[in-house]
Amino acid sequence: MKSKILLFVLGFFVWALLVWPPDIQHIIIGILIAFLVSSITGDLFVKRPSLFTDFKRYLWFGYYVPLFIWECIKANIDVAYRVSHPDVPIKPGIVKVKTNLKSDTGLTFLANSITLTPGTMCVDIDRENGFLYIHWIYVKDKDIEKATKLIVETFENILKRIFE
Amino acid sequence: MNEVLGTVFIVIGLAFDFFGCLGLVRLPDVYNRLQAATKCVTLGTCGILFGLFLFRGFTAAGLKALLCLIFIILTAPVSAHALARGAYISGVKLWDKSVVDKYGEDISK
Numbered sequence: 001m002k003s004k005i006l007l008f009v010l011g012f013f014v015w016a017l018l019v020w021p022p023d024i025q026h027i028i029i030g031i032l033i034a035f036l037v038s039s040i041t042g043d044l045f046v047k048r049p050s051l052f053t054d055f056k057r058y059l060w061f062g063y064y065v066p067l068f069i070w071e072c073i074k075a076n077i078d079v080a081y082r083v084s085h086p087d088v089p090i091k092p093g094i095v096k097v098k099t100n101l102k103s104d105t106g107l108t109f110l111a112n113s114i115t116l117t118p119g120t121m122c123v124d125i126d127r128e129n130g131f132l133y134i135h136w137i138y139v140k141d142k143d144i145e146k147a148t149k150l151i152v153e154t155f156e157n158i159l160k161r162i163f164e
Numbered sequence: 165m166n167e168v169l170g171t172v173f174i175v176i177g178l179a180f181d182f183f184g185c186l187g188l189v190r191l192p193d194v195y196n197r198l199q200a201a202t203k204c205v206t207l208g209t210c211g212i213l214f215g216l217f218l219f220r221g222f223t224a225a226g227l228k229a230l231l232c233l234i235f236i237i238l239t240a241p242v243s244a245h246a247l248a249r250g251a252y253i254s255g256v257k258l259w260d261k262s263v264v265d266k267y268g269e270d271i272s273k
Contacts, residue, residue, distance in 0.1 A: 017227045075203045076180050083187040083200060092196055093264035108242075115241035116206065121199050122241075123248045123267055133267040135195045135248065142264045 002049035004042030008034050047104075051163075060161045068113060071154070075118040082137065093139040094123060097132050097148040099156060106163035113155045120151050170218035177211025180204045193259040194251045202244040209236055 015030035016022055038045075051057060082089060101107050111122040111132065119137040126133070134151055141147050187200025213229040213236075220226035258265055 014231065017231055020222075020224050020227045072203070072207055076183070076207045079187055079200050079203050080180070080183040083183055083190050088190055090191070090196060091261075091263055092193075092259060093262045094195075094258070094267040095264060096266040096270070111245060112238070112241040115244055116203060116237075119199070121195065121202065121248060122245050123195070123252060124245075126270075133270075135199065137196060137199050139263050142266075 003044075003046045004038045006049060006052065007042045007045040008038040011037055057162050060158055064155075064158050064162060067154075067158070068116070071113070071117040075116060078118040089138070091138050092136065093142070094133055094135050095139060095142060095147045095151075096144055097134055097152050098144060099130050099132055099148075099152055101130075101156065101159060101164065103163050106159050109163065110152070110155055110159055113159075114151060117151075117154070166218045166221065170215040173211050173215030173218060177208045177213075177215060179208070180211060181208035184208060192261075194256050195248055195258065198244050198248055202240055206236060206240040 011034040012030055015034060016027075019026040019030065046052070099107070099110060101110055107125060107127070111125060114120050114122050114132070114134060121135045121137075122132055123135050124133045125131075132152070134147070136147075136151075140150060181204065184200050184204025187204060188197050191197045191200055210233050213233045216229040217226045217233075220229070252267065252271075258268075
């Protein structure tokens, strides 16, 4: 039930932004559609609604966003350097790293963050054993432990505090 | 003031989009090209949309630009995973000079 209410509020919020400035017709249709969608698919949206009441998670999310943007800008400068250099300095390969995250949302955010940070892109996830396969544009270390330290640790500790 | 900042963001976004396309041409294989395309085109397009938001402020067009920015950040990496995994499973080889392929070793087991 809580999951349905959350989906309703979020869906209505996005609708309100899409039809800005709001008038009465749009608001009524938005409420109807948000209600219909949330009553059909609402149970799939969040598995543990109790996480939303924990205030500390929002603070950690506020810390995660600027860090993510900064890493993203660094990644872009890195790619710009590699493709504009005359020799194209790359040494690509697919490495394997470990992760402790278990929840769906946490793993999705970790994989997305890894994809948008310098030189790495997530190829596949092995959920049972907690492994991620990462395509690395300049392989610094083939070893699992060291690669984990270099790639995953920046985000894993923060994401664990937000989503686990 | 907002117009100056917006122009700066749009120019930076266009520059990153250009580097992403350059990467598509210069890098050797699917996976490296996806790296350039995903990273640069995501941030480049977000830069352009954020510049548009600064131009228009909290109006109909500006808010739609902000929404598009959020959806692009959320969906672009997911499509990159899907493309990379699909390419690997359907048999696209890594570049000859790649140093390591742990995924292939684990899949063929």
